[in-house]
Amino acid sequence: MTLKWEQVVVDAADPAALGRWWADALGWVVVHESAEECEIRPEPDRLPGLLFAVVEDGKLVKNRLHLDFRPDDQDAEVARLLARGALPADVGQTGGEPWVVLEDPEGNEFCVLAQHHD
Template sequence: MTLQWEQLVVDAADPVALGRWWAEALGWVVVADAADEYEIRPAPDRLPGLLFVPVPDGKAVKNRLHLDFRPDDQQAEVARLLALGARPADVGQGDETWVVLADPEGNEFCVLSSRRA
């Protein structure tokens, strides 16, 4: 039996706007741009992707699943993401080596410390 990770589905009030934000944040390409299914991937034929779908209710609590990103330069990446519209998030993490941010709809994600040579 073979199992391949196809995509992570993200509930969104505005799938197109949130999908565009993540495409810009990650430098990914749009592979489906319908209002009810907006999908981005690292490249058109590369998996996994992020699929944004509409939901009527807003986000109410901390995510049970979140993405972690490890940049070359944590401070520069955090500054870039904040300039794109992310905002700092407090999920009770305290003083850690990672930075917790939230996307425009409040979904938390972490920017880990920079890679060491």
């Protein structure tokens, strides 16, 4: 294979603030920060990462791409993220889904999945 997954790029009004929010939420580290972009990774030399890049346009509709996270304890993780500034998001859920949809401080949706039951 000749391709290596480097990062996911996320448009942001304030890349540094949003990048730091996600670094805190995920327990990752900031590896680069400027006025134009902020890159975070699980560890300084570990990929893939997330790159937050400045854009002038605001978010208007539901993201076509979103991140899913599988915690050990869904309720605890949702409560932790809400306490850090995430907000509940309505993307047309019908109720009873095994995931919770949240949005980050700039409105990007992400899902906190139910824990695995092996």
